[in-house]
Amino acid sequence: MKIVFYGAGNMASAIFIGMIENKVVKPEEIYLTSKSQKEKIKFFQDKLGVNISYDDSELLKDADYVILASKPQSFPDVAKRLRPYLEEATKIISVMAGTQIKTIRRELKSDNPIARLMPNTNAMVQHSVSGISYSENFPDKDELVELMESFGTTVVVEEDAMHNITAATGSGSAFLYYIYEKYAESLMELGFDENEAMFLTTNLVIGAGKMVEDSDLSFSQLRKNITSKRGTTEAGLDALDGEGIKSILMTTLNAAANRSEELSQDD
Ligand SMILES: NC(=O)C1=CN([C@@H]2O[C@H](COP(=O)(O)OP(=O)(O)OC[C@H]3O[C@@H](n4cnc5c(N)ncnc54)[C@H](OP(=O)(O)O)[C@@H]3O)[C@@H](O)[C@H]2O)C=CC1
Numbered sequence: 001m002k003i004v005f006y007g008a009g010n011m012a013s014a015i016f017i018g019m020i021e022n023k024v025v026k027p028e029e030i031y032l033t034s035k036s037q038k039e040k041i042k043f044f045q046d047k048l049g050v051n052i053s054y055d056d057s058e059l060l061k062d063a064d065y066v067i068l069a070s071k072p073q074s075f076p077d078v079a080k081r082l083r084p085y086l087e088e089a090t091k092i093i094s095v096m097a098g099t100q101i102k103t104i105r106r107e108l109k110s111d112n113p114i115a116r117l118m119p120n121t122n123a124m125v126q127h128s129v130s131g132i133s134y135s136e137n138f139p140d141k142d143e144l145v146e147l148m149e150s151f152g153t154t155v156v157v158e159e160d161a162m163h164n165i166t167a168a169t170g171s172g173s174a175f176l177y178y179i180y181e182k183y184a185e186s187l188m189e190l191g192f193d194e195n196e197a198m199f200l201t202t203n204l205v206i207g208a209g210k211m212v213e214d215s216d217l218s219f220s221q222l223r224k225n226i227t228s229k230r231g232t233t234e235a236g237l238d239a240l241d242g243e244g245i246k247s248i249l250m251t252t253l254n255a256a257a258n259r260s261e262e263l264s265q266d267d
């Protein structure tokens with residue numbers, strides 16, 4: 001197997017580290033290239049034993065998969081690198097938000113099989129939830145799913161649903177981290193110092209995550225188990241509802257999904 005990553009940033013590294021940790025792919029089967037940050041990919045070569053190169057003909061020779069992992073705005077440059085050497089059987093996997101299969105086809109000027117993947121950086125701990133959609137000519141879907149499930153779970157969706165998946169899970173972890181950040185800041189306003197606020201918030205998040213993982217109870221039941229009639233939790237939850245927590249989250253998700261749609265507009 002030869003898997004070539006065009007882009008070795010936050011998302012790509014979460015994926016190849018996840019794949020290697022899970023031993024589905026050997027480090028020597030992975031090839032990395034980037035735009036300019038040579039020391040960064042050299043670091044991955046030294047640490048993980050993956051290959052690095054800036055020679056597109058060497059990178060693309062006999063490649064089974066090319067993972068497009070640059071920002072969408074850099075894709076025209078990446079496509080320029082790929083066009084001269086892309087082989088017919090190489091499968092293209094794009095993690096770029098918004099960029100449509102037809103746009104990838106147009107830029108690559110080829111009919112290679114294409115899948116869009118919308119993972120998240122939880123791939124690094126094998127817990128990405130990744131949406132996948134395929135071009136009509138994509139072969140060996142089972143092989144791809146097996147590869148992608150080496151760093152989490154997958155859900156196959158129509159391409160149109162990618163905007164919502166991008167908001168829900170691609171960006172979703174960032175929304176949760178932001179809530180944790182604000183929680184810790186609020187604890188500091190209550191009077192805890194920074195270390196205490198971080199310690200309390202971190203352990204709260206880890207404990208709640210483990211409860212979600214280990215218990216069969218719904219989110220709602222877990223919450224109810226903490227909420228005494230006319231107690232402190234009820235008072236806090238009433239305040240959250242009073243501030244419109246649901247509508248804040250809907251606005252957040254709609255903004256992210258709309259931005260994905262904007263990114264998908266052909267120019
Ligand atoms: N971060 C996330 O949580 C998620 C990101 N995504 C998608 O993943 C993609 C990458 O995001 P992220 O990893 O955060 O971005 P980063 O900025 O961390 O990484 C982008 C990478 O692309 C490389 N690159 C830029 N231009 C070229 C080029 N011409 N040839 C080869 N490589 C190039 C950069 O190289 P250099 O460093 O040398 O400039 C860098 O390694 C985006 O399209 C995003 O939509 C999807 C889901 C989640």
Ligand SMILES: O=C(O)[C@@H]1CCC=N1
Pocket residue numbers: 097166170171
């Ligand atoms: O912010 C972004 O555009 C990318 C896509 C999903 C997560 N990060």
